Amino acid sequence: MSSPVWTLALDESGNFEAEPGREEVLIIGGVLCPGPAEQLASVWEQVLRGACKEVGGDLWPPHAVHLPRESRKRILEALSRELARAGGRWIFVAEPPASRNALRLAIFPRMFGELVDLSARFAGLYGARQLDVRPATRTLSLTDEEAQNVSRRGIAPRLPPYEFGKDISIGAAPKVRVRSVAEVEVRHALDALSREEKGQLPGWPSLNSVQASTAEYGGAHPGVFFADFACNFLHGVLRGGEAMEGAESPLDPDARNPPLIIARGGLRRLRGLDRALREGAPDLWQASQLLESLVGDVRGNAPKLSPFRLAREGTVHIAQLLWDKACLVLGADLNPHKAAAMGWGLSGRVQAALAAKTGDYEGTWRALAAGWAGEVPLARLVRGSLGNRELSARMWRQTLECANHRGDVSMGRRAVASFRREMDVGLSFALLSERQQVDNLEQVMLQNCLPAEEDEVGRLLLELEGSASRLVKTADEDGELIALALRQQLVERSTRELEDAAEEALMAALGHAFGWQAPDLERGRFYGTAARSLAFCGRLEDALALGVKARGFFMDSPRDLRFNAAILSRILLEKARLSEGEHRCPSGLHEALLRAGVEELRKARQSAERIGREANMRFVLDLILRSLLWAPGCVPSEGWTDVLCDQSPKSLFSTLSSGELRSHPTELIARHAGEWLSRQQLHAEARGWFTLSREVCLHSTEGSVLRRLLPFTSWLAEMRADRPQARPGSILNPSFEYR
Structure with missing residues (x-):
């Protein structure tokens, strides 16, 4: 049974006070472990002394920077094994440095408080009711002006001259010392957390004791030295000077207790996840959305979360731990x-x-x-x-x-x-x-059973065709029941205000009379779904007619009208694709695309920003790319090649590669973008899009449509000249919406 008192011991690494270089990284972290601080102190000191003695060190208390690198690693391995044995975890927050002076001065206490907050949230779920906090003190060397600034802000008090002797000077800039108020930050963080609603989950731990001490000069809790060795090593890893893969990592030498290395950019979402699960009625959907956005950022190597892979993966790891534990507790209590x-x-x-x-x-x-x-x-x-x-x-x-x-x-x-x-x-x-x-x-x-193995396609298409006929029959019968229930002839509504030039143009281009039916969304959706089934079966003209019939029932639903226009567009695009150049822009396609909203993405360079705000615009973008591939001239092509070639951090590619956008419509976009760029002989740029498409497929559910599309996308990415000879609807020749 876990101890009700846990210990959090913290140190830091990185240059918090000086203007950081590009390769700098700031770290605050240490150990979070079940057990009171004083109870753990004697055991941890023995482990630390034994590890130092084993590597031949005679420095006590030890400080990581005073020991050779190899000795530090061996000591850290011993500390990691002891931490795993005690049921504890390494926990860190990592952050690239802020460049603005005002933020730079405050970054240490902010990061420190954020880590205390998250540690308490995590420990509370796992049984902690009280915390003993043992932070190392942080003394900053600042100019006199900066020291006055931080003192006014309450970030850190200026130390009296007698504590450090005379102020030292570096070049022409005199320096004075200020010390962070670590103990106060701990109290503030836990006090703020205590005011939040705990919901149906265990409450957060209260502060049992806090004592800040200096690691370098002795007298500190052994946990502070644990934290010193760990922060020092992680700093070297994130700056590129150390290796940390699998069992090679001294933070997890037995590959059984991975450290929690958290990107500061992910803390807001981690707090949001915890808060959503603590609503009066736990909000699983909100918590899951936040978790999924972090998962997507990791799969997409999103720099907005962190430039450090270990921090991205660690953020998802602790998010998953919070989610799993909360769901387990809720399921039991x-x-x-x-x-x-x-x-x-x-x-x-x-x-x-x-x-x-x-x-x-x-x-x-x-x-x-x-x-x-x-x-x-x-x-x-x-x-x-x-x-x-x-x-x-x-x-x-x-x-x-x-x-x-x-x-x-x-x-x-x-x-x-x-x-x-x-x-x-x-x-x-x-x-x-x-x-x-x-x-x-x-x-x-x-x-969704398509695409399928070639020997199954015939059976599935027959089943789909028969099922579509039954669905249409059901829709017709339900319509008759509604008419009977009304016991009167439906009065035709005046449509003068609803009749617009665009709708009339679409119907005229498709060769159908313009007119509305009494609104019935479900009946229209029945016909629309059946139309898609017929399109999968290759009956494109019948599918188009049924899609138009469905449209008549959506008079008062702009959303359904738009979705229907997208279905009509896909049917016509499939017709164009199969015509092999004979009818590159079928009659009605231009008008259907307009009704599907392609004009809203007319400016290619604004597509990334628009999709970042409205994820459903991805379906519109895919229609544009399909049109560029199979119906050139139906949509403007200007600017799209440049936009698709751009893979900078704010590009369309980066937007689609991160967060929750790594899903079905992104797979379609990425595959079609790869095809379009390949046609322009831009094979290197196309390769990135094909890779994204395959990654989305690979991370999908086993047996799903996306997973079954993987062989076809891989075939396309090989840029082979021969065409697949497989039957339409098979995994090497998908049709209609999946193509």
């Missing part, structure tokens, strides 16, 4: 009333995320798996506590919808089976509506 409330809240959050159609669903899925659809204790608790069949059915429908967005057929089938079990008890008006949506989503799930 949450009372049924709170569990039910959390289920209601999760359903609302998930519905909003699904309705936004941004293309980012990994965070939503993590929340659903943890709080509803998975087999972890918390999910089982919520399912058992809900007691509302309509809401249960709704959440299984949401699970199916989210699984479809991720291309996860296996989980989709499980969601359908669970939904059907809810129907077995009986039907209600609310359940009837949910059942209609599930019928539609089940068709999408079948579409």
